Amino acid sequence: MKSTLLSDTDHIEVRGLRRVYGTGDKAFEAVRGIDLVVGAGTVVALLGTNGAGKTSALEVVEGLARPTAGEVRVLGLDPVTDRAEVRRRTGVLLQTSGFPADLTVAEALRMWASTMTSPRPVADALDELDLAGRADVRVRSLSGGELRRLDLACTLLGEPDVVLLDEPTTGLDPKSRRRVWDLISALRDRGRSVLLTTHHLEEAEELADRVAIMHAGRIVREGTPAQLGADQPSTIRFHGVPALVGLGDLPGAIRVATRSGMTTVHTRDLQTTLHALLGHAAETDVRLPNLEAHNASLESVFLAIAAGDNDPDEPATSMEGATR
Amino acid sequence: MTLLDISPHRIAGLARANVTLVARNRLTFIYAVVLPLLPLGLLLVGDNNSSGAAANAVVTALMMAALFPVYANLLSQFVTRRDELVLKRLRTGESTDADIIVSLALPGLVVALTTSALAVPIAVVLGQDPPLNPLLYGLTVVVTLLLFVAFACWTAAWTRNAEAAQLTSMPVIVLVVLGQVATAFPDNVRRWTDLTPGAAMADLVRVSWFGFETGSTDQTLAFSDSWAAAGEPLLVLTAWAVLAVFLARRSMRWEPRS
Numbered sequence: 001m002k003s004t005l006l007s008d009t010d011h012i013e014v015r016g017l018r019r020v021y022g023t024g025d026k027a028f029e030a031v032r033g034i035d036l037v038v039g040a041g042t043v044v045a046l047l048g049t050n051g052a053g054k055t056s057a058l059e060v061v062e063g064l065a066r067p068t069a070g071e072v073r074v075l076g077l078d079p080v081t082d083r084a085e086v087r088r089r090t091g092v093l094l095q096t097s098g099f100p101a102d103l104t105v106a107e108a109l110r111m112w113a114s115t116m117t118s119p120r121p122v123a124d125a126l127d128e129l130d131l132a133g134r135a136d137v138r139v140r141s142l143s144g145g146e147l148r149r150l151d152l153a154c155t156l157l158g159e160p161d162v163v164l165l166d167e168p169t170t171g172l173d174p175k176s177r178r179r180v181w182d183l184i185s186a187l188r189d190r191g192r193s194v195l196l197t198t199h200h201l202e203e204a205e206e207l208a209d210r211v212a213i214m215h216a217g218r219i220v221r222e223g224t225p226a227q228l229g230a231d232q233p234s235t236i237r238f239h240g241v242p243a244l245v246g247l248g249d250l251p252g253a254i255r256v257a258t259r260s261g262m263t264t265v266h267t268r269d270l271q272t273t274l275h276a277l278l279g280h281a282a283e284t285d286v287r288l289p290n291l292e293a294h295n296a297s298l299e300s301v302f303l304a305i306a307a308g309d310n311d312p313d314e315p316a317t318s319m320e321g322a323t324r
Numbered sequence: 325m326t327l328l329d330i331s332p333h334r335i336a337g338l339a340r341a342n343v344t345l346v347a348r349n350r351l352t353f354i355y356a357v358v359l360p361l362l363p364l365g366l367l368l369v370g371d372n373n374s375s376g377a378a379a380n381a382v383v384t385a386l387m388m389a390a391l392f393p394v395y396a397n398l399l400s401q402f403v404t405r406r407d408e409l410v411l412k413r414l415r416t417g418e419s420t421d422a423d424i425i426v427s428l429a430l431p432g433l434v435v436a437l438t439t440s441a442l443a444v445p446i447a448v449v450l451g452q453d454p455p456l457n458p459l460l461y462g463l464t465v466v467v468t469l470l471l472f473v474a475f476a477c478w479t480a481a482w483t484r485n486a487e488a489a490q491l492t493s494m495p496v497i498v499l500v501v502l503g504q505v506a507t508a509f510p511d512n513v514r515r516w517t518d519l520t521p522g523a524a525m526a527d528l529v530r531v532s533w534f535g536f537e538t539g540s541t542d543q544t545l546a547f548s549d550s551w552a553a554a555g556e557p558l559l560v561l562t563a564w565a566v567l568a569v570f571l572a573r574r575s576m577r578w579e580p581r582s
C-alpha cells in the first residue's frame with residue numbers, strides 16, 4: 001500500500017438507473033432500474049448472460065450515454081456534465097477494441113497518450129502489458145490477445161482512479177488472461193476501483209470483491225462470491241446411476257437428479273451427506289466413478305437465475321422470493 | 325457536442341496520427357495531397373494575359389481543394405475510423421467530439437489552405453494582379469472549407485462504410501460542380517444555380533481577387549465596391565455553411581450501425 005491510496009469513499013454510485021432504447025412501440029428497456037456502489041479499492045463484477053444489460057449500464061457510467069432515469073456519480077461527479085474532470089481520472093475498456101489498423105502499436109499508444117493530461121511513459125505501458133517486442137508491428141497484424149492488451153495499456157495509461165472494463169479478457173489465451181487478472185488485482189491493491197462486466201464465472205470468482213448478477217435489465221443478486229454461493233445447495237456428482245436405494249433420504253440431501261448418465265445430489269450440508277453416501281457405498285461395495293463434491297459456486301447461482309428466465313418482466317421478484 | 329471545446333495539445337497528437345495514416349495509404353495520399361495541387365498547373369498552361377482564364381483556374385483549384393483533401397478525405401477518414409471503432413474508443417477518453425473532428429479534418433485543411441495561398445504567388449509570378457481584396461478572398465476560403473467539413477460530417481452520418489462513400493458523396497459533388505458549369509446556362513436557370521455553394525464560391529473568388537462583376541470577365545470593381553458585390557454570394561455560402569453545420573450536428577453518428 002503506497003501513498004497513492006485514495007480516500008475511502010464510494011467511487012461509483014448508481015441509483016435507479018434505467019436505460020431505454022427507441023420510443024413508442026419499438027422502445028426497449030435494456031436497464032430496468034439498478035443500484036450499484038463501487039467503493040475505493042474494490043473490484044465489482046457485473047455478471048450476466050449476453051443481453052442482460054451489462055454494457056448498456058456500463059455505457060452510462062462511462063458517460064457515453066445519458067440515463068433515461070436515475071442517477072450515476074463517478075468520483076462524486078456526473079460523467080456527462082463534469083466530463084473533463086471525470087475522464088481525466090477514469091480508464092475505460094470497451095467490449096471491442098478500436099485502433100486504426102495502419103498505425104503501429106507504439107504509434108497507437110502515443111496517439112492515445114497525446115490526448116491525456118498526465119500519461120505515464122509509453123515504454124512503461126508497453127512493458128507492463130508485454131508488448132515491448134511488438135512496438136513496431138501494425139495494429140492490423142496483432143493477434144486478438146495482443147490487441148486487447150494494447151487496449152488495456154491505453155486504459156491504464158493515465159493511472160486512473162476508476163477503471164471500467166467491459167469484458168476485459170474475452171478472447172484472451174489463458175496466459176494473457178492471468179496477466180490481466182494480476183493487473184486488475186494490483187489496481188485494487190493501489191486503492192483504485194474497478195467495475196468490470198464479464199460472463200466468465202471464473203473471472204468474477206477470482207477477481208471480484210462483490211458480484212452483481214444482472215438478468216433482463218435488473219440486478220437480481222448482489223454480494224460477495226461466497227455470500228451468493230451460500231444461498232445455493234452444494235452438490236455431489238458421480239458417473240452412473242448406481243443401484244443405491246434412497247439417495248434422496250441421505251441426511252441433508254434435498255434433491256437428486258440424474259442426467260446423461262450423471263447423478264447429482266443437491267445438499268444443504270455437504271459434509272454430512274457425503275459422509276453418509278460414502279458409508280453407504282462402502283457397505284454395499286458400490287464404486288462411484290468420477291466422484292466430485294462441490295460447494296455451491298457462482299455457477300450454480302448463475303444457472304439457477306438463467307433457468308428462471310420465464311417471465312422477463314418479473315425476474316427480480318421471483319429471484320428475491322427464492323433468496324428469502 | 326460543444327463546438328469550441330477543443331484542446332490544441334490533443335488535436336496536435338491526434339492529427340499527427342491522422343497524417344501518418346493518410347501518408348501510409350497511397351490512394352488516400354494522392355487524393356488528399358497530390359490531386360488538389362494539380363489545378364494550380366492550370367494557371368501555368370492558361371493564357372497568361374487572360375484574367376478570365378486565371379479566374380477559372382483559381383476557382384477550379386479552390387473547388388478541388390475543398391472537395392478532395394477536405395470533403396472526400398474527411399468523409400472517408402471519418403467513416404473508416406468509425407468502422408474501426410476508433411471514434412467510439414476516443415470518445416471514452418479525454419478527447420472531445422470537436423477535438424476528434426478537427427484533428428481528422430486538419431491534414432486536409434492544411435493542404436487546402438496551402439493550395440489557396442500558393443495560388444497567389446503563382447498567379448502573380450505569371451503576370452496576374454494579386455487579389456483585389458485579400459481579406460474577402462481569405463474569408464471565402466475559410467467559409468468554403470468550414471462548409472465542406474460540415475458537409476463531410478453530415479454525409480458520414482448516412483454513409484454505411486468507406487466504399488459507400490463514393491456514392492453518398494455524389495449529391496455534394498453535384499451541388500458544387502453545378503455552380504461551376506452554370507456559367508454556360510441561360511440566365512433564368514442561372515438565377516437558381518447561383519444559389520448553389522459552388523456558384524457562390526466561384527462568384528466570391530471572381531469578385532474578391534479579380535474584381536469581376538457577376539457574369540463579367542473584366543475588372544470593373546474597385547476594392548471599395550468588392551464588399552457590396554460579394555454580399556449576395558457570401559450570404560448564400562454562409563447560409564449553406566450554417567445549414568450544413570446544423571445537419572451535421574443533428575445527425576452525427578460515432579459508431580457503426582449495429
